[in-house]
Amino acid sequence: MKTFFINLLDWIYKKKCYFCRQSRESVKMCSKCYDSLEFLSYGKRLAIDGVSVYVAGVYEKNLQKLIRGLKYHNQRDLAFYQAKFMWEYWQNITDKKDFVVVPVPLHKERQYKRHYNHMELVAEEFCRLSGNTLNTKLITRVKNTKPQYKLTPSERAENLHNAFKVDENGSNCDKILILDDICTTGSTFTEMIKTLKAAGITDITCFATTTPKL
Numbered sequence: 001m002k003t004f005f006i007n008l009l010d011w012i013y014k015k016k017c018y019f020c021r022q023s024r025e026s027v028k029m030c031s032k033c034y035d036s037l038e039f040l041s042y043g044k045r046l047a048i049d050g051v052s053v054y055v056a057g058v059y060e061k062n063l064q065k066l067i068r069g070l071k072y073h074n075q076r077d078l079a080f081y082q083a084k085f086m087w088e089y090w091q092n093i094t095d096k097k098d099f100v101v102v103p104v105p106l107h108k109e110r111q112y113k114r115h116y117n118h119m120e121l122v123a124e125e126f127c128r129l130s131g132n133t134l135n136t137k138l139i140t141r142v143k144n145t146k147p148q149y150k151l152t153p154s155e156r157a158e159n160l161h162n163a164f165k166v167d168e169n170g171s172n173c174d175k176i177l178i179l180d181d182i183c184t185t186g187s188t189f190t191e192m193i194k195t196l197k198a199a200g201i202t203d204i205t206c207f208a209t210t211t212p213k214l
């Protein structure tokens with residue numbers, strides 16, 4: 001009986017928009033809430049060691065709720081909307097489909113606890129939409145780092161020092177597009193770029209869903 005009610009609640013819950021809770025559309029994010037997401041201006045946001053970094057939006061309002069829902073509240077269906085938002089932005093940057101898309105990896109212990117890597121789900125959907133190729137094996141996180149948001153910029157860099165490792169068979173990969181959800185100081189991208197370059201991979205682009213509001 002208990003299972004029945006849980007299933008019923010799940011069913012009712014899924015019929016409503018996760019954001020406004022009132023749309024009649026039977027989707028996780030209704031068109032009105034999706035259309036409320038705002039893009040940053042199209043173009044390179046910053047450069048890290050010669051690598052271009054693009055950011056699609058600001059970490060606030062529904063975009064923040066979208067990212068947090070997927071990352072912390074097990075709302076896996078939201079990956080599609082995050083990927084769609086990134087893809088719509090990305091089409092204004094390039095229409096090339098020859099990227100090897102690499103989501104920022106989680107350490108295996110954290111992935112085990114969370115049951116999934118949220119950026120892997122986003123990257124899967126992004127590749128489906130864009131026609132680029134997903135690679136989740138190229139680079140792994142070998143150090144179980146602390147969450148970055150609690151740290152100062154210098155602590156962030158230290159926390160991530162030697163956190164990543166490139167797969168030995170992956171060094172023939174080129175044209176990498178790294179995807180992350182939030183780019184604050186760029187320390188995660190910086191460390192991944194350093195690791196990839198040390199493995200001989202130099203054609204790299206970074207793309208984050210959001211950056212915090214200034």
Ligand SMILES: [Zn+2]
Pocket residue numbers: 017018019020021022023029030031032033034
């Ligand atoms: Zn809605």
